[in-house]
Amino acid sequence: MLRKTLPSQRLLKYSVFIAVGFFVLLPAVFLLFGSVWSSPPGRPGDLTASNYVEVCNDPFLGRVLLNTVVFAAGSAFIATALGSTLAFLTTRTDVPFRKAVIYAPILMFAMPSSVESMGWTFLLSPRTGLVNVAYMRLTGLEQPLVDLYTLAGMTLVMGVSLLPVALxxxxxxxxLFDRSLEEVGRASGSSLPQVYRRIVLPLAMPSIASAFIYCFIVALEAFDTPAIIGIPAGVYVITTTIYTQMVSEVPPRYGSAAAYATLLLVISIMTVMLYNRFSKSADRYSTLTGGTAFGAVLELGKYRPLATLFVLSYLLIHPVPLLTTLAVASVQRFWNPDRLFTNITLDNYEKFFTYPITASALTNSIIVSTSSTALAVAAGFLATYFTVRRPVLGRQAFTTILSIPLAVPPIVLAVGVFWSVLYVDVGIYGTVWALVYAYSLRYTPLVIRFLTGPMMQIHRDLEDSAVVCGGSVFRTMTRITLPLLRGAASTAALYVFIRTITDLGIAVLLVTHQSTVLSTTLFSLWNTGEKLTVVAGGLFYTAVLMVILAAASRLGFRILQTQPR
Known part of the structure; x- marks a missing residue:
């Protein structure tokens, strides 16, 4: 059986390793460099610790750190507590509307986080939000039910937004839970809540902890919700502090922003390390064995009405009213909860599509997302192929380097790319290719995770047979391996495309007037007060992505079932 590596294969392997390693490490190196450089990027200066001293002496540092931790932990707690409960009810019990809850994440995956946060402002604004207006009129009180423009309101919105992820x-x-354990509990006289609390919940703790830490990291890295809700309220977290120092302040404080980005990177890496340490003991919670019993769902009995109310409350709080509110707001001449059906117009859609920069933003978005997807999938395929199929010396180090972007928050990656493209001047700063570079770095490791499992299932003898018959490395990959991975690669491509076209955290620091994309255009219009126009554009944006996901689902892609970190 052929196992000898040809010289052309070795050359291709190491060429891929060196090129990918260089482009991955470059932003990390320049991020650290920028945090200790005394001048703006591209200008003469000296190495200094003054940026870190400035951050440490910042009177708002304590408040920013506290806001960041409270926001991330609170959002993760809300998402995990509600999401795990919904997951149990919809997978293990006879609660109604189970399919609706399962398909809700698909709707929310197609909605950009920025558009979702904008929708919440029309629901929970203290004086003009539909929920608060209805509450104050029903109760006669002058205080709103939920004040969106507070740390608690921002945390609530982020927690509900992350609920589908935790689910x-x-x-x-x-x-995969062993049904016999539940049956033993019920046979012993325990009620359903007692079975859930004493048996199911403890054994599901690793998964619940995983969901909490993942949601914590996502909230820690989030920019959209803190920018749209937090900045107007004066509630700053680390991500919005970085954005403010680089974009809003005059002159920009690039060094201080890089130091803040480094601080956020350290917190993110520590969180990932904590999770990895925790997951080592996961085997103590195993319940799936050769004798595992799978049976019918649990009957809720007297608890069924309460469980039904819980499920309906979620459906009537998150997906349904959010989409409905956006649709209603998009056809208003002006926002007035008392006149929702008397000032209907389609002018907002016309204004959005005739806005001077919309056409170029839409074109740039398609170019960026398509190019980023192609590069990420190609790089991910090559990296997976040469680490799984044709391993060489240094494979472990290469895999570790490729995993670095997974621990880097998007806005931190954007800071690193910002400094690197200015110093290594190859003409991409201010163009869409800076975004393509950043997104390719961000999502190549995720593509590798999509492809690694399927790649390991392909027996190597298939490729060796092609080589024996005279096939080159390239011909073997394109004629044998890639066709067999077409399903996994297509699903990975769809995931990357949706993520890149909806992203704001990376784009907001790298775009210029010539390279603006749809997400940054909506954000800029929102900040200038064109809120109803933005809602119309955002709803169109979401509808197109929903059509893409629906078509992908019809073709057999199950993106939300295989989504990795």
Whole structure:
């Protein structure tokens, strides 16, 4: 059986390793460099610790750090508590509307986080939000039910937004749970809540902890919600502080922003390390064995009405009213909760599509997302192929380097790319290719995770047979391996495309007037007060992505079931 590596294969392997390693490490190196450089990027200066001293002496540092931790932990707690409960009810019990809850994440995956946060402002604004207006009129009180423009309001919105993520992470655990354990509990006289609390919940703890830490990291890295809700309220976290120092302040404080970005990177890496340490003991919670019992779903009995109310409350709080509110707001001449059906117009859609920069933003978005997807999938395929199929010396180090972007928050990656493209001047600063570079770095490791499992299932003898018959490395990959991975690669491509076209955290620091994309255009219009126009554009944006996801689902892609970190 052929196992000898040809010289052309070795050359291709090491060429890929060196090129990918260089482009991955470059932004990390320049991020650290920028945090100790005394001048703006591209200008003469000296190495200094003054940027870190400035951050440490910042009177708002304590408040920013506290806001960041409270926001991330609170959002993760809300998402995990509600999401894991919904996962249990929809996978293990006979609660109604189970399919609706399962398909809700698909709707929310197609909605950009920025558009979702904008929708919440029309629902929960203290004086003009539909929920608060209805509450104050029904109760006669002058205080709103929820003040969106506070740390608590921002945390609540982020927690509800992350609920589908927590649900998807914990649902597989409940699906594979040994039914006999529940039956023993019920036979012993325990009620359903007692079975859940004493048996199911402890054994599902690794999955729940995983969901909490993942949601914590996502909230820690989030920019959209803190920018749209937090900045107007004066509630700053680290991500919005970085944005403010680089974009809003005059002159920009690039060094201080890089120091803040480094601080956020350290916190993110520590969180990932904590999770890895925790996951080492996950085997103590195993319940799936050769004798595992799978049976019918649990009957809720007298608890069914309460569980139904819980499920309906979620459906009537998150997906349904959010989309409905956006649709209603998009056809208003002006926002007035008392005149929702008397000032209807389509002018907002016309204004959005005739806005001077919309056409170029849409074109740039398509170019960026398509190019980033192609590069990420190509790089991910080559990296997976040469680490799984044709391993060489240094494979472990290469895999570690490729994993670095997974621990880097998007806005921190944007800071690193910002400094690197200015110093290594190859003409991409201010163009869409700076975005393509950043997104390719961000999502190549995720593509590798999509492809690694399927790649390991392909027996190597298939490729060796092609080589024996005279096939080159390239011909073997394109004629044998890649066709067999077409499903996994297509799903990875769809995931990357949706993520890149909806992203704001990276784009907001790298775009210029010539390279603006749809997400930054909506954000800029929102900040200038064109809120109803933005809602119309955002709803169109979401509708197109929903059509893409629906078409992908019809073609057999199950993106939300295989989504990795």
């Amino acid at each position: 998807m992470i914990t649902a597989p655990t409940f699906i």
